[in-house]
Amino acid sequence: MNVTTPTSKPIEKLPQELVESTTFLLKRLGFAAKERSLGEYEELGLRPYHHAILLLLDEGSRETQGSIADALGYDRGQLVGLLDELEERGLVERKRDPNDRRRHLVRLTGDGTKTLRRLRGIAGRIEDDFLSPLDDGERAALHALLLRLAEKHEPRCALLPQQP
Amino acid sequence: MNVTTPTSKPIEKLPQELVESTTFLLKRLGFAAKERSLGEYEELGLRPYHHAILLLLDEGSRETQGSIADALGYDRGQLVGLLDELEERGLVERKRDPNDRRRHLVRLTGDGTKTLRRLRGIAGRIEDDFLSPLDDGERAALHALLLRLAEKHEPRCALLPQQP
DNA sequence: TATTGTTATACTCTATAACTATA
DNA sequence: TATAGTTATAGAGTATAACAATA
Numbered sequence: 001m002n003v004t005t006p007t008s009k010p011i012e013k014l015p016q017e018l019v020e021s022t023t024f025l026l027k028r029l030g031f032a033a034k035e036r037s038l039g040e041y042e043e044l045g046l047r048p049y050h051h052a053i054l055l056l057l058d059e060g061s062r063e064t065q066g067s068i069a070d071a072l073g074y075d076r077g078q079l080v081g082l083l084d085e086l087e088e089r090g091l092v093e094r095k096r097d098p099n100d101r102r103r104h105l106v107r108l109t110g111d112g113t114k115t116l117r118r119l120r121g122i123a124g125r126i127e128d129d130f131l132s133p134l135d136d137g138e139r140a141a142l143h144a145l146l147l148r149l150a151e152k153h154e155p156r157c158a159l160l161p162q163q164p
Numbered sequence: 165m166n167v168t169t170p171t172s173k174p175i176e177k178l179p180q181e182l183v184e185s186t187t188f189l190l191k192r193l194g195f196a197a198k199e200r201s202l203g204e205y206e207e208l209g210l211r212p213y214h215h216a217i218l219l220l221l222d223e224g225s226r227e228t229q230g231s232i233a234d235a236l237g238y239d240r241g242q243l244v245g246l247l248d249e250l251e252e253r254g255l256v257e258r259k260r261d262p263n264d265r266r267r268h269l270v271r272l273t274g275d276g277t278k279t280l281r282r283l284r285g286i287a288g289r290i291e292d293d294f295l296s297p298l299d300d301g302e303r304a305a306l307h308a309l310l311l312r313l314a315e316k317h318e319p320r321c322a323l324l325p326q327q328p
Numbered sequence: 329t330a331t332t333g334t335t336a337t338a339c340t341c342t343a344t345a346a347c348t349a350t351a
Numbered sequence: 352t353a354t355a356g357t358t359a360t361a362g363a364g365t366a367t368a369a370c371a372a373t374a
């Protein structure tokens with residue numbers, strides 16, 4: 001459902017109760033951020049999913065497909081297609097793990113590193129534009145609050161080990 | 165892509181750069197909030213879209229389909245199906261506007277009001293659980309910050325008229 | 329001719345599960 | 352038998368545009 005484009009006419013207001021709901025704002029802003037990202041990444045023919053994969057590979061050299069999927073929370077079947085697209089463009093390489101021939105080891109290529117640099121630039125611009133209504137202190141405060149929520153709802157975001 | 169269910173195994177960490185990105189956290193948390201809402205609303209056979217429509221009708225008695233779509237940012241074609249579902253359950257009524265027979269006037273029924281009460285209860289519980297890592301002051305601070313962003317990215321959320 | 333609501337279509341996303349090859 | 356990766360399929364969600372009635 002297209003929720004992004006404001007009408008040009010006098011703007012009809014959302015119900016007050018929705019605007020007062022923090023989870024509603026999170027849903028709408030998350031959607032807006034996603035739409036923005038999809039649009040900006042399009043110039044490289046990639047999506048945020050690809051960026052996340054390249055970032056992960058850039059951090060810890062070689063990963064198996066299963067560990068990539070687990071770390072990013074992606075479905076393994078979906079990951080195959082994403083890696084196919086990255087491999088076709090020569091941004092990553094897959095090769096069999098000689099120790100366990102069921103596994104594929106994936107790694108960044110030189111072109112992948114270059115493309116990652118461009119993606120970082122795009123992502124940085126999106127971040128800065130999206131947060132432009134806030135000053136630096138407010139941005140830090142928002143990030144800290146979101147991180148607290150993410151530790152509960154997205155445990156992969158946790159900075160420190162969970163205490164159950 | 166299934167991003168909700170944490171694995172039971174030792175949790176693989178997301179790339180640090182993603183966790184440090186506020187827009188990334190907004191996307192993930194917005195998605196998590198959406199999934200949570202969809203699940204909880206299921207017991208009534210409804211979705212958050214229906215809740216938003218009922219809230220809008222509850223605020224300002226009779227609305228045309230076009231004004232509902234504009235206020236909520238929904239596609240008009242999609243709204244038809246949502247209203248069909250609400251009408252089948254007897255939660256809203258549609259009738260032609262005698263002044264302009266192209267228009268349909270939509271209003272809440274008594275059952276609609278009752279169901280809205282139950283939806284408010286569900287939404288309140290979701291809100292409280294989702295924000296449970298934060299105390300009251302932190303929740304207010306987060307809401308205020310998100311509202312600032314929403315005024316830019318979702319003008320319908322604006323509390324005061326825009327100054328262009 | 330423009331607008332309101334409706335319907336139909338197509339396209340994207342994603343969830344599921346069957347399949348292979350290795351272990 | 353269980354696991355890693357692959358492939359195929361179906362379903363939900365949504366965007367687009369054609370359409371009928373009315374202005």
